[in-house]
Amino acid sequence: xxxxxxxxxxxxxxxxxxxxxxxxxxxxxxxxxxxxxxxxxxxxxxxxxxxxxxxxxxxxxxxxxxxxxxxxxxxxxxxxxxxxxxxxxxxxxxxxxxxxxxxxxxxxxxxxxxxxxxxxxxxxxxxxxxxxxxxxxxxxxxxxxxxxxxxxxxxxxxxxxxxxxxxxxxxxxxxxxxxxxxxxxxxxxxxxxxxxxxxxxxxxxxxxxxxxxxxxxxxxxxxxxxxxxxxxxxxxxxxxxxxxxxxxxxxxxxxxxxxxxxxxxxxxxxxxxxxxxxxxxxxxxxxxxxxxxxxxxxxxxxxxxxxxxxxxxxxxxxxxxxxxxxxxxxxxxxxxxxxxxxxxxxxxxxxxxxxxxxxxxxxxxxxxxxxxxxxxx
Amino acid sequence: xxxxxxxxxxxxxxxxxxxxxxxxxxxxxxxxxxxxxxxxxxxxxxxxxxxxxxxxxxxxxxxxxxxxxxxxxxxxxxxxxxxxxxxxxxxxxxxxxxxxxxxxxxxxxxxxxxxxxxxxxxxxxxxxxxxxxxxxxxxxxxxxxxxxxxxxxxxxxxxxxxxxxxxxxxxxxxxxxxxxxxxxxxxxxxxxxxxxxxxxxxxxxxxxxxxxxxxxxxxxxxxxxxxxxxxxxxxxxxxxxxxxxxxxxxxxxxxxxxxxxxxxxxxxxxxxxxxxxxxxxxxxxxxxxxxxxxxxxxxxxxxxxxxxxxxxxxxxxxxxxxxxxxxxxxxxxxxxxxxxxxxxxxxxxxxxxxxxxxxxxxxxxxxxxx
Numbered sequence: 189x190x191x192x193x194x195x196x197x198x199x200x201x202x203x204x205x206x207x208x209x210x211x212x213x214x215x216x217x218x219x220x221x222x223x224x225x226x227x228x229x230x231x232x233x234x235x236x237x238x239x240x241x242x243x244x245x246x247x248x249x250x251x252x253x254x255x256x257x258x259x260x261x262x263x264x265x266x267x268x269x270x271x272x273x274x275x276x277x278x279x280x281x282x283x284x285x286x287x288x289x290x291x292x293x294x295x296x297x298x299x300x301x302x303x304x305x306x307x308x309x310x311x312x313x314x315x316x317x318x319x320x321x322x323x324x325x326x327x328x329x330x331x332x333x334x335x336x337x338x339x340x341x342x343x344x345x346x347x348x349x350x351x352x353x354x355x356x357x358x359x360x361x362x363x364x365x366x367x368x369x370x371x372x373x374x375x376x377x378x379x380x381x382x383x384x385x386x387x388x389x390x391x392x393x394x395x396x397x398x399x400x401x402x403x404x405x406x407x408x409x410x411x412x413x414x415x416x417x418x419x420x421x422x423x424x425x426x427x428x429x430x431x432x433x434x435x436x437x438x439x440x441x442x443x444x445x446x447x448x449x450x451x452x453x454x455x456x457x458x459x460x461x462x463x464x465x466x467x468x469x470x471x472x473x474x475x476x477x478x479x480x481x482x483x484x485x486x487x488x489x490x491x492x493x494x495x496x497x498x499x500x501x502x503x504x505x506x507x508x509x510x511x512x513x514x515x516x517x518x519x520x521x522x523x524x525x526x527x528x529x530x531x532x533x534x535x536x537x538x539x540x541x542x543x544x545x546x547x548x549x550x551x552x553x554x555x556x557x558x559x560x561x562x563x564x565x
Numbered sequence: 566x567x568x569x570x571x572x573x574x575x576x577x578x579x580x581x582x583x584x585x586x587x588x589x590x591x592x593x594x595x596x597x598x599x600x601x602x603x604x605x606x607x608x609x610x611x612x613x614x615x616x617x618x619x620x621x622x623x624x625x626x627x628x629x630x631x632x633x634x635x636x637x638x639x640x641x642x643x644x645x646x647x648x649x650x651x652x653x654x655x656x657x658x659x660x661x662x663x664x665x666x667x668x669x670x671x672x673x674x675x676x677x678x679x680x681x682x683x684x685x686x687x688x689x690x691x692x693x694x695x696x697x698x699x700x701x702x703x704x705x706x707x708x709x710x711x712x713x714x715x716x717x718x719x720x721x722x723x724x725x726x727x728x729x730x731x732x733x734x735x736x737x738x739x740x741x742x743x744x745x746x747x748x749x750x751x752x753x754x755x756x757x758x759x760x761x762x763x764x765x766x767x768x769x770x771x772x773x774x775x776x777x778x779x780x781x782x783x784x785x786x787x788x789x790x791x792x793x794x795x796x797x798x799x800x801x802x803x804x805x806x807x808x809x810x811x812x813x814x815x816x817x818x819x820x821x822x823x824x825x826x827x828x829x830x831x832x833x834x835x836x837x838x839x840x841x842x843x844x845x846x847x848x849x850x851x852x853x854x855x856x857x858x859x860x861x862x863x864x865x866x867x868x869x870x871x872x873x874x875x876x877x878x879x880x881x882x883x884x885x886x887x888x889x890x891x892x893x894x895x896x897x898x899x900x901x902x903x904x905x906x907x908x909x910x911x912x913x914x915x916x917x918x919x920x921x922x923x924x925x926x927x928x929x930x931x932x933x934x935x
């Protein structure tokens with residue numbers, strides 16, 4: 189049985205070019221970038237080049253890139269680091285109910301530390317509005333954290349507008365761009381966020397690496413203590429092979445972004461058409477016209493997601509729903525629950541996220557398998 | 566019914582992360598079935614540090630499934646468990662009775678919600694690590710038989726299963742003793758071979774029972790009285806006491822030790838008597854509700870058989886009468902000690918488990934003859 193992977197929002201296969209870069213780095217630049225000898229300098233050179241490349245992908249300066257172990261750490265560093273460093277300015281944070289847990293749980297922790305957090309509810313289309321943010325701003329508000337696109341529905345949030353609003357009011361703005369980096373055009377010059385979190389393994393790079401863009405002059409308190417790396421904002425010897433691989437993945441993603449974007453759109457559109465063709469009852473969750481091209485979240489009435497996903501797996505199809513919770517069981521998606529609080533829709537919805545290796549034929553195959561499954565519910 | 570080849574027969578194994586369900590999966594895999602391991606998460610006890618016992622158990626399921634090279638999944642029945650088992654559990658305690666959540670869990674969760682889930686996944690059978698056996702009779706009925714290990718037989722907890730449930734169930738451990746199961750686990754080097762057996766009620770685990778109950782039900786202390794009405798002290802709340810129990814009364818003094826002989830829920834009184842053999846602890850019969858017959862047919866004539874009133878008790882000779890208004894009378898050949906409302910009475914004919922019901926009340930003397 190041929191297997192079909194449509195869970196690219198969870199993780200992606202590593203690009204061959206990235207693997208080559210990483211192997212080269214492991215073989216040749218094994219020194220510690222902080223060492224004073226030639227091995228150290230070689231490693232430092234590779235690190236600086238990678239940082240330069242990563243900075244260019246979002247039109248940032250190299251010193252604005254803080255390398256982290258991935259999206260979660262980048263989001264944590266933004267929320268904890270900014271709030272703790274700026275609590276003299278105020279104690280209020282605005283975020284949304286549909287953020288990734290890396291943001292939500294960090295905010296919950298800050299509440300225990302005395303901060304007040306507003307979690308904005310979301311409309312049925314799956315996005316937050318600038319007006320909602322505006323209505324909830326107070327003199328105490330120091331930080332607004334709003335994701336660029338949601339990881340479950342793919343719905344794009346008005347991050348640009350909110351960033352502008354925040355700037356006008358002199359409030360810091362952080363955006364979690366894990367699902368949009370490499371997919372949508374992103375320029376920090378244009379959006380002007382204070383911070384932005386990005387991850388490597390969503391764009392065919394290695395796991396365990398990401399970065400937080402931090403606008404020059406922004407004060408952060410590091411979550412780790414140790415060496416001088418990343419200007420003390422993230423101590424610890426740099427994960428050089430992963431950083432080099434990440435830079436290659438980012439460079440490739442940027443070069444191929446437009447053609448990837450239209451290919452992903454073609455795949456998800458084909459999938460939706462195929463479902464219609466097969467006369468499968470379904471609805472797309474969230475505004476279908478404002479989503480990233482690679483993610484489509486679909487509600488299949490009368491299904492139960494826990495058995496639906498297992499049956500897809502039996503058919504060799506890898507998709508997902510919500511976020512895995514304790515002991516492998518599924519928590520109803522907090523995102524879909526926020527969008528449809530009255531309905532059991534979260535229990536009947538599946539996320540499909542496509543990537544470079546997928547084909548239109550695969551999309552049609554998945555639709556046919558779902559049709560078969562729907563007959564025996 | 567067409568006979569499927571074993572490799573085309575999909576068996577979902579309910580895996581808890583314990584040695585019994587691990588060996589169940591191993592034996593079925595060895596026989597050539599298409600085996601899938603599924604972990605049920607019925608309870609969330611995540612503490613403030615994020616520690617949840619289910620996570621460690623699921624890790625063991627993963628380890629064993631990887632050893633056996635079978636796919637594994639998890640399913641969440643927390644809501645179903647809360648609604649159908651835990652609510653019943655609390656209500657019974659509120660009513661001053663002693664519930665049996667394992668019986669309810671088998672009836673409502675493992676062999677209903679979980680079985681339905683397995684069937685939705687295209688399973689032909691659901692297997693569990695229970696010590697019990699099934700046998701198909703000439704007329705096509707499925708019988709539930711005791712496990713060969715007398716000490717581990719779990720049919721007491723399976724007494725509410727119906728024909729349609731039993732038809733879909735496999736109990737590979739029924740032919741084995743616990744010792745043999747441990748031996749197989751060690752021989753195969755299963756990750757759970759040396760894991761300690763779980764004790765107590767699954768959702769309470771190793772915690773203090775009294776503290777657990779206290780966090781869900783307000784304790785209502787009251788008087789502790791003798792059958793004659795003499796006040797002997799205070800009790801902490803009727804729910805903490807079980808009929809026939811000696812420990813925890815907190816009354817010393819001369820003479821024989823004291824035992825719980827009854828509860829007066831209306832007056833919130835705990836009735837205590839002196840001596841293990843206190844006459845009030847003994848009864849000649851009982852009334853049971855929701856009596857279920859596994860073969861699917863009610864009895865029409867009084868039936869002489871054996872019965873258990875608690876798990877691991879030796880069988881007792883009884884006569885069961887056809888139900889009247891939903892109540893079934895059971896008369897004992899010998900008086901029985903500490904018949905406990907809320908517990909199960911389970912009937913047997915030799916090795917066959919016939920079914921059972923819930924004990925409503927013990928009866929003695931005159932009322933037996935009514």
